Amino acid sequence: MTSDLEQCVQEVLEVVMGVSRVIRSQMRRHRDPRMSVPQFRALIFIRRQMASISDLAEHLGLTRPTTTALVDKLVRMGWVERVGDAHDRRRVRLRLTQAGEAILVAAQAQTQAYFLGLLTTLSPAERECVVQAMQILRRHVLAEASETPLPSERGQP
Numbered sequence: 001m002t003s004d005l006e007q008c009v010q011e012v013l014e015v016v017m018g019v020s021r022v023i024r025s026q027m028r029r030h031r032d033p034r035m036s037v038p039q040f041r042a043l044i045f046i047r048r049q050m051a052s053i054s055d056l057a058e059h060l061g062l063t064r065p066t067t068t069a070l071v072d073k074l075v076r077m078g079w080v081e082r083v084g085d086a087h088d089r090r091r092v093r094l095r096l097t098q099a100g101e102a103i104l105v106a107a108q109a110q111t112q113a114y115f116l117g118l119l120t121t122l123s124p125a126e127r128e129c130v131v132q133a134m135q136i137l138r139r140h141v142l143a144e145a146s147e148t149p150l151p152s153e154r155g156q157p
Contacts, residue, residue, distance in 0.1 A: 035103070046100075079099055
């Protein structure tokens with residue numbers, strides 16, 4: 001028999017992973033048709049923080065040369081720009097352009113509309129319960145995760 005805590009952890013993992021799959025699927029479905037899935041994933045990652053090529057390569061599970069080629073295409077398409085690092089002139093960071101941000105905003109709006117359709121069947125009490133659960137996870141899980149530095153912030157190449 002599992003404890004209440006173990007059951008809670010199991011529920012969180014199963015539900016969060018399942019919902020994450022649906023969100024990723026919906027976001028990819030609504031990406032710009034000229035964009036590959038790895039390019040779209042790169043935009044999402046770059047949006048979260050001004051990442052280096054190394055950070056992005058690690059996130060995507062690609063080599064640095066492959067990631068550089070992917071970023072070169074994103075730059076040519078006008079979706080990403082390279083900017084100098086304010087603290088280290090040898091480093092280059094990646095930042096979304098307005099066009100890159102617009103692609104993500106559009107995909108996010110479509111995904112949000114999809115979820116609105118799914119959640120309309122919940123009662124007001126159930127919606128409040130979901131909101132409270134998400135707020136609890138944000139406070140206890142996401143706050144902890146945001147304190148984990150990127151490889152480049154830990155002094156790794």
